[in-house]
Amino acid sequence: MKLSELYHMDIYSDAGQYLGDVQGVILDLEKSEISRLLMVPWKSMKGDPRNILRTKSVLYRNVKNVGDVVLVSTSPSQQEQASKEEINDLTR
DSSP states (O other), X not given: OOGGGGTTOEEEETTSOXXXXXXXXXXXXXXTEEEEEESSXXXXXXXXXXXXXXXXXXXXXXXXXXXXXXXXXXXXXXXXXXXXXXXXXXXX
């Protein structure tokens, strides 16, 4: 799948909750992988970046499947631990 095909795909939790649609992608160029899927365009992000990344994005490592929609895991402990580390790295 091409990276551009992810844009505007709907994002659902594994519990069936609609979370938003892909508006942007954050890449980790050192690891050559996708880091996060943004549910708001990067240019329109205003306010505290940490809060926005926490509430308006999903970690790509939590993506279970990409097909007609993006399906993500919603395990709170897994997301919180990885999220804190990654958000601190992104906002330095």
